[in-house]
Amino acid sequence: MTAWWKATALAAAMAGFSVMPASAVETIKAVVIDGYPARALWVKEFTAFFIPEVDKRLAEKGNYKIDWQESYGGAIVKPKGVLEGIKLGLGDIGIVTTIFHSSKLPSQAISAVTPFVAPDARAVAKAVDEIAREFPTMHKEFAAQNQVYLTTGVVLDTYQVFSTNPIASVTDMEGDKVAGAGMNLRYLEGIKDAAGVRGGLTDFYNMLQTGLVEHAMLWPEAAKTFKIAEVAPHMLRVDLGAVNSKTVTVNADYWAKLPDEVKMVLQEVAILYRDHVAGLAMDRAAASRDAFVEAGGKIVEASAEERAAWAAAMPNIAAEWAAGLDAKGEPGSDMLQAYLGKLKAAGYTGVRDWTAK
Numbered sequence: 001m002t003a004w005w006k007a008t009a010l011a012a013a014m015a016g017f018s019v020m021p022a023s024a025v026e027t028i029k030a031v032v033i034d035g036y037p038a039r040a041l042w043v044k045e046f047t048a049f050f051i052p053e054v055d056k057r058l059a060e061k062g063n064y065k066i067d068w069q070e071s072y073g074g075a076i077v078k079p080k081g082v083l084e085g086i087k088l089g090l091g092d093i094g095i096v097t098t099i100f101h102s103s104k105l106p107s108q109a110i111s112a113v114t115p116f117v118a119p120d121a122r123a124v125a126k127a128v129d130e131i132a133r134e135f136p137t138m139h140k141e142f143a144a145q146n147q148v149y150l151t152t153g154v155v156l157d158t159y160q161v162f163s164t165n166p167i168a169s170v171t172d173m174e175g176d177k178v179a180g181a182g183m184n185l186r187y188l189e190g191i192k193d194a195a196g197v198r199g200g201l202t203d204f205y206n207m208l209q210t211g212l213v214e215h216a217m218l219w220p221e222a223a224k225t226f227k228i229a230e231v232a233p234h235m236l237r238v239d240l241g242a243v244n245s246k247t248v249t250v251n252a253d254y255w256a257k258l259p260d261e262v263k264m265v266l267q268e269v270a271i272l273y274r275d276h277v278a279g280l281a282m283d284r285a286a287a288s289r290d291a292f293v294e295a296g297g298k299i300v301e302a303s304a305e306e307r308a309a310w311a312a313a314m315p316n317i318a319a320e321w322a323a324g325l326d327a328k329g330e331p332g333s334d335m336l337q338a339y340l341g342k343l344k345a346a347g348y349t350g351v352r353d354w355t356a357k
Contacts, residue, residue, distance in 0.1 A: 028262060029067045033091030035079035036202065038072045041221060041284075042095055042155045042246050042277055046070075050248075050273045057265045064262050079200050087146045092254045093266075095153070096247045099182030100200075104145060106325060107137045107332075110339050111154075111243045112183035113321040116311045117350035118343045119158035121278035124242040127342035128152045129274055134338065137330045142247070148255045151270035153246035154278045156219035157285035158239045159184060162232040163215045164208055168300050170238070170310050179207050179216035183317070187217070187240065190313030201226065208232045220288035221281060229295035237301045238310070242281075248273070304351075311352040318354035 032051075034043050051068050058064050077085035077094075083101050086094040098108035110131065111124050118124050129152040132138040142149045161167065161178075175193040178185075185196030197213050204216045208231040216232060217240065223229065248270055255263070293299065302310075318336055325332025337355055 025062060026064050026259075027067050028064055028258070029069065030093055031069045031071065031076075031091045032093045032095075033070075033076050033082060033085055034072050034095040035074050035077045035082055036072065036095075036097075038070075039225060040201075041225070041280065042153055043072050045273070045277050045280065046095065049276050050269055053269045053272060054265055057269065058262065061261065064259060066262075079202060083145055083147075086249055086251050089251050089253060091251070093248065093250050096147075096249055097200075097245055098247050099184075099243075099245045102182055105138075105141045105247075106321070107135075107141055107330070107335065108152075108244065108247065109183045109321060110335060111241070112245075113318040114336075114340065114350065114354045115159075115184075115187055115240045115314075116307055116352060117241050117340070117354075118346070118348035119239040119241055120346075120348065121154040121157050121242045121281040122275065123343060123346040123348060124244060125152055125154035125274050125278040127339055127346070128154070128244045129271070130342060131335055131339050135331055135335050137325065137332075137335065142249055143252065145249075146252045147249040148252050150248040150250060150267060151274045152244045153248065153274055154242050154244045155246055155281050156222065156242055157281050158242050159217045159219055160223075160240070161215050161217055161236040161238055162208075162223055162228050163234040163236065164211075164232050165214065165234065166298070167215070167234050167236045170236070170302060170306055172236075173215055176214040177212065179204050179213040181245075184217050184240070184243070186317050187310075187314060189315055190310055204228065205231055219281075219285075220292055221284045223297075224288040224291045224295075227295075229292050229297040233295075233297045235289075235292060235297060235299045237299055238307055239302075308351040311350070316354060316356070319357055 036043055038044060076090050079097055080100045082094045082096045085091050098105050102109055111128055132152060139149050173191050173194050177195045177197050178188055179197050179199045181200055188194040188196045199207050201222055205226055207213045208216055322332035322336045
């Protein structure tokens with residue numbers, strides 16, 4: 001080939017190269033919000049697990065990347081304000097604490113209305129999330145709040161009772177004030193003259209310290225994180241059960257604009273996050289109890305008979321919950337049956353049959 005032909009061929013090749021479109025990665029902004037601080041387990045793991053996993057999966061195809069903008073600890077919303085914040089578009093993705101919104105998200109209370117069944121965050125998270133996917137009710141409730149449901153989160157291994165004074169049995173709560181959040185306040189209806197005081201996890205330390213309440217229902221990992229042993233050094237281990245209290249949602253308007261590839265990755269990673277956080281909650285449960293004792297706390301274990309008696313003394317809040325949904329045309333009773341069936345298949349049967357009328 002002559003020099004002229006080589007030069008011509010090279011020029012043609014270069015010309016062809018210059019008109020080919022350069023591939024570019026599209027950057028999508030995502031504002032993530034929660035009112036709880038970054039040290040809270042589910043928030044910390046959203047940063048440490050959810051975000052890196054999404055980034056990794058998107059990078060494999062190289063079409064999109066996300067510019068994450070995280071805002072926690074009340075910078076945009078308080079703990080009770082995440083649902084409204086995502087609805088209004090103050091954030092694109094949020095971790096909603098569902099126990100604060102029983103009237104707007106009644107179906108989310110399914111594990112809260114069935115205490116004394118499963119003290120296992122992993123089993124409860126999986127069962128609730130499967131119910132959300134098999135029945136339309138949970139998705140419809142979030143859709144009414146301009147949100148798309150991604151996954152249910154269970155961050156507590158099981159509720160226990162933490163007290164300012166020595167506590168040896170359930171009867172030691174009679175006539176006292178007990179802090180709780182949402183549906184678990186109804187557990188106190190089986191205890192003589194006990195009064196529930198509503199509060200959030202970030203409020204419990206001050207509520208106990210100031211004497212506003214004598215007891216609080218929360219879980220050991222949270223007790224460790226929020227230094228509850230300093231103000232309530234006595235724990236009655238009653239294993240009230242794991243409860244789904246967090247749901248990852250996306251603003252519906254924001255979701256509608258996302259590419260399908262990004263939607264798929266967010267949905268896939270949400271399931272992994274669900275199991276990851278629930279697994280961590282269980283892994284840390286024993287260590288958190290040990291840390292509570294090391295910090296000066298004392299633990300007393302309630303007997304099986306005492307747990308059964310407490311459950312029997314409660315109103316059947318599960319049947320009430322199911323009937324309330326049934327009356328709205330939702331399959332509440334079917335959801336309850338299916339949920340308890342999933343837990344039974346996982347090896348957990350409660351001390352009371354909550355499906356009995």
